[in-house]
Amino acid sequence: xxxxxxxxxxxxxxxxxxxxxxxxxxxxxxxxxxxxxxxxxxxxxxxxxxxxxxxxxxxxxxxxxxxxxxxxxxxxxxxxxxxxxxxxxxxxxxxxxxxxxxxxxxxxxxxxxxxxxxxxxxxxxxxxxxxxxxxxxxxxxxxxxxxxxxxxxxxxxxxxxxxxxxxxxxxxxxxxxxxxxxxxxxxxxxxxxxxxxxxxxxxxxxxxxxxxxxxxxxxxxxxxxxxxxxxxxxxxxxxxxxxxxxxxxxxxxxxxxxxxxxxxxxxxxxxxxxxxxxxxxxxxxxxxxxxxxxxxxxxxxxxxxxxxxxxxxxxxxxxxxxxxxxxxxxxxxxxxxxxxxxxxxxxxxxxxxxxxxxxxxxxxxxxxxxxxxxxxxxxxxxxxxxxxxxxxxxxxxxxxxxxxxxxxxxxxxxxxxxxxxxxxxxxxxxxxxxxxxxx
Numbered sequence: 001x002x003x004x005x006x007x008x009x010x011x012x013x014x015x016x017x018x019x020x021x022x023x024x025x026x027x028x029x030x031x032x033x034x035x036x037x038x039x040x041x042x043x044x045x046x047x048x049x050x051x052x053x054x055x056x057x058x059x060x061x062x063x064x065x066x067x068x069x070x071x072x073x074x075x076x077x078x079x080x081x082x083x084x085x086x087x088x089x090x091x092x093x094x095x096x097x098x099x100x101x102x103x104x105x106x107x108x109x110x111x112x113x114x115x116x117x118x119x120x121x122x123x124x125x126x127x128x129x130x131x132x133x134x135x136x137x138x139x140x141x142x143x144x145x146x147x148x149x150x151x152x153x154x155x156x157x158x159x160x161x162x163x164x165x166x167x168x169x170x171x172x173x174x175x176x177x178x179x180x181x182x183x184x185x186x187x188x189x190x191x192x193x194x195x196x197x198x199x200x201x202x203x204x205x206x207x208x209x210x211x212x213x214x215x216x217x218x219x220x221x222x223x224x225x226x227x228x229x230x231x232x233x234x235x236x237x238x239x240x241x242x243x244x245x246x247x248x249x250x251x252x253x254x255x256x257x258x259x260x261x262x263x264x265x266x267x268x269x270x271x272x273x274x275x276x277x278x279x280x281x282x283x284x285x286x287x288x289x290x291x292x293x294x295x296x297x298x299x300x301x302x303x304x305x306x307x308x309x310x311x312x313x314x315x316x317x318x319x320x321x322x323x324x325x326x327x328x329x330x331x332x333x334x335x336x337x338x339x340x341x342x343x344x345x346x347x348x349x350x351x352x353x354x355x356x357x358x359x360x361x362x363x364x365x366x367x368x369x370x371x372x373x374x375x376x377x378x379x380x381x382x383x384x385x386x387x388x389x390x391x392x393x394x395x396x397x398x399x400x401x402x403x404x405x406x407x408x409x410x411x412x413x414x415x416x417x418x419x420x421x422x423x424x425x426x427x428x429x430x431x432x433x434x435x436x437x438x439x
Contacts, residue, residue: 016042016383016392016434017059017073017087042434048087048108052077058129058143072110074143076126081112082145084156111159115145115152124148128191133201146188146205151221167221169205169213184213184226190256194265202283204268206256212270214283227287229253229270229279235289239280242364249292249364251277252299260308263341267359269293269308271345273301278345280358280365291365293355297347302397304346305382311340311357316389318354318369319439346379350395350431377431389439396432 054075062070071088089108115124126145132153145152145163149170152163170183186209194202202224203215214225232239240249253272260269267290270279278293298304309317343355345367352374353367375395382393 016436042436046087048073048085050075050077050083050085051080055125055127056129058131061131061133074129074131076129076145078125079123081114081123082126082129082154083112084110084159086110111156113145113154113156113159114162115147116162124150126152127187127189128205130191130193130203132193132203133195144191144193144203146191148187149185151188151203151205151215153221165221167215169207184211185209186211190259192259192261192268194261202265204259204261204283206259206270208255210253210255210272212256212259212268212281212287225283225286229256229272231287232289233287235287236291236362238363239289240292240364243362249277249294251275251292251294251296254301257303258306260306260343262308262359263310269306269343269358271296271298271304271306273303274299278306278343291358291362293343293345293358293367294364295367295370296345296353297349297351298345300348300378300397302348302378302380304348305344305352305379305393306346307344307382307384309342309344309384311342313384313386313389314342314344314354314356317384317391317437317439318389344382344384344391346382346393348378348397350375350377350379352379352382352391352393374435374437375431375433391437392434393437394434396430399430 054077057073057075060070060072060074063072064070068088071086073085073087074082075085076082086108089110115126116122117124124147126147128146130144132142132144141156142164143154143156145154149168151167151169153165153167154163155161158164168183169188170185184205184207186207188205189208190204190206192204194204203221205213205215207213210229212227212229213223216222216224240251241247242249253275255273256270257273258269258271260271261267262269266282266284268281268283270281272278275296275298276294277296279289280291280293282288282290296304340357341359343358345353345355347353350373352371354369354371355365356368358365374393377395378397379393379395380397382391384391
């Protein structure tokens, strides 16, 4: 078994942050936008070790190299408190010993935030983290953590203190049915917040038990809506029907691993692990499923890359423009439609799929563009630059060597970079890389 490469990636300002096993990496491509026929090689500018692989991590909204006071990353290592790390802060020199992991990270940790089970006194490990917008305070002053059957709000100005609010997603854990069928049971595995700019916004939460909940943002959380993905009672009759053949599409799914808002905040995109697509919901009508994204090719438990990209950035990257004719899936911009945006998804085959304006379509929605050959392995993370049409992708997954080939392995001491080399199976190349793509 080999370790997976980066499964989470984020591009901000002129930096790229990635997570690999128990490390945070920051690359700084200073001249990446300059024209050059030869691809450059990036070296990590900063490496921040963590005590354990993080279950979730998120970048502070004020992260910028122009202001080094807020180059912060929030992470949730296993069996430890949530920690706020300054990725550009001082860090002691590491040594090749068992304790170097903790010594080197101690000076870059700004604060820790314990989330403790009051019954067992064990750390509860959040599987999702987001910073909350707050109109009355500086953005990023509070963050939301999703764990088993609860949401917890923390104030970053109160390190070492318990959360300022804990919202239980089910009324009780003592009942045999865990809440009596009421509420959102399970690990909160995905969070996304729509910043309304004039208020606390709306938080979407998804669980491994395939439920979606909407909550008012801010310190005082309150449930707005709740529905199960398996319940199609409010779905559009054609939301999962292939318009060409009339056949019903089944994309699978075994738990929510990503939720994304449209820029207008009217549509919610839901993606699951072991799923070949995604779901499009209109949040103005409870649980109304508008369409189904197909052909995602993500039948794996690994978290895969997903991002909603404004149309202007997507046009710059794809070097194209949105047509203006009156065909079935081409529309001019209107405030009622919520504006143009595209959805980028990654696959286990190293392909990025682009769905253009999926909120304006119905039924089974195929990708408008497929960009092959970006990597030779699963793309676990993708992120578009917030100002330029530049896309970063990171690949890698866990591979298990065929046990039948163990006797034929050489004893040269060198690490083999292929898997599946037993008789009758082609060699599979591992691709553990971070790459940047420009039009």
